[in-house]
Amino acid sequence: AQKVTQTQTSISVVEKTTVTMDCVYETRDSSYFLFWYKQTASGEIVFLIRQDSYKKENATVGHYSLNFQKPKSSIGLIITATQIEDSAVYFCAMREDEVGSNYNVLYFGSGTKLTVEP
Amino acid sequence: EAAVTQSPRNKVTVTGGNVTLSCRQTNSHNYMYWYRQDTGHGLRLIHYSYGAGNLQIGDVPDGYKATRTTQEDFFLLLELASPSQTSLYFCASSDNGDYEQYFGPGTRLTVL
Numbered sequence: 001a002q003k004v005t006q007t008q009t010s011i012s013v014v015e016k017t018t019v020t021m022d023c024v025y026e027t028r029d030s031s032y033f034l035f036w037y038k039q040t041a042s043g044e045i046v047f048l049i050r051q052d053s054y055k056k057e058n059a060t061v062g063h064y065s066l067n068f069q070k071p072k073s074s075i076g077l078i079i080t081a082t083q084i085e086d087s088a089v090y091f092c093a094m095r096e097d098e099v100g101s102n103y104n105v106l107y108f109g110s111g112t113k114l115t116v117e118p
Numbered sequence: 119e120a121a122v123t124q125s126p127r128n129k130v131t132v133t134g135g136n137v138t139l140s141c142r143q144t145n146s147h148n149y150m151y152w153y154r155q156d157t158g159h160g161l162r163l164i165h166y167s168y169g170a171g172n173l174q175i176g177d178v179p180d181g182y183k184a185t186r187t188t189q190e191d192f193f194l195l196l197e198l199a200s201p202s203q204t205s206l207y208f209c210a211s212s213d214n215g216d217y218e219q220y221f222g223p224g225t226r227l228t229v230l
Contacts, residue, residue, distance in 0.1 A: 004160075035218060045161075045208065045221035091160055105177055106151075106219065108160035 003027065004094050006109035013082055013116055020067065021077045021112045023092030031097035034075045036064070039089040039111070048090075051075060053097075082116045089113045121145060122222035124209050130228045131199050139194040139225050141209030149212045150192040151219060152176070152184060154205040161208065167192060199229045 004025045013019045025034065034051045049061045051068050059066045067076035079086055092109040122143045131137050143150060151166040163176030165184035173184055181203060183195040196203055206226050210219040 037221075043206070043224050045210075045224075047218040047220065050218055093161075105163050105166075106161075107177075108162070110158055110160045 002109075003107040004092055004109040006092055006112050008112045009110075010113040010115070013114070015084060015116055015118050016081055018078065018080045019082055019114065019116075021079075021090050021092075021114065023075050023077070023109055025073050025075065025092070025094045025107075027073075027094065027096050029096040033095045033097065034066075034068070035093040035095070035106070036066070036075075036077045037091045037093060037108075039091065041088070045091075049077070079114075082114075084116050084118065087114060087116045122209055122211055122220055124207075124222040124225050126225060127223065128226045128228075130230065132230050133200055135196075135199045135229070137196040137199050137227065139196075139207055139209075139227070141192045141194070141222055142190050143192075143209075143211040143220075143222075144190060145211065145213075145220070146189065147211035147213050147220075148189070149214065149219075150186060151210040151212075152182070152192065152194045153208045153210065154178065154203075155208060155224075156205050164194065196227075199227075201229045203227065204229045 032053045036048045039045045049064045051059045051066050063080045065078045089111045091111045093106050095106045125140045152164040153161040155161045162178045164182050165176050166174050167186035186192045208224050209222040212219045
């Protein structure tokens with residue numbers, strides 16, 4: 001079963017608007033880490049933002065913020081004031097924190113392709 | 119910012135061939151990872167290491183070996199390549215297993 005699911009395969013928005021990308025995850029661990037990465041057209045993969053499961057406050061970095069809804073096992077990425085250069089594929093990922101066979105494995109979703117149009 | 123490099127950037131081999139993919143990181147990170155990326159699957163972890171001489175099995179290790187010779191260098195070995203191993207391979211590093219990972223530029227491998 002998929003541990004991290006991104007149901008939106010592609011989204012198209014107009015420049016300077018706000019977009020939200022969805023991600024749900026599955027874990028039995030009480031402690032875990034959630035990440036969002038961006039893959040540009042050139043293939044480069046860049047870390048964007050992270051949320052630790054024990055933190056109630058949503059993480060924010062620049063024009064990226066997260067909507068962490070722990071009871072729903074959901075971690076949405078919000079990009080405000082989108083720019084053309086935000087066009088990329090966005091991946092959600094999860095790492096479980098409890099020692100076991102899956103320790104240190106980062107599980108990725110299948111990605112959401114964002115197109116920002118002028 | 120971490121610097122992770124991979125070589126070669128592109129590789130074509132035949133079924134049954136022997137392939138070594140190389141990765142080097144220059145930020146003294148402890149952890150290094152090998153992933154493959156296929157359409158519809160995102161990135162999947164093959165092997166990882168938390169130091170020279172250490173090797174840990176990831177989520178999709180079958181058909182792959184790996185070796186961490188130094189803190190900087192991590193190699194992925196395909197000793198009998200098969201067409202199912204045609205993929206885009208990424209190496210990554212992190213200072214700690216909890217922290218964000220920094221990715222290399224990727225190696226595109228085609229097995230004919």
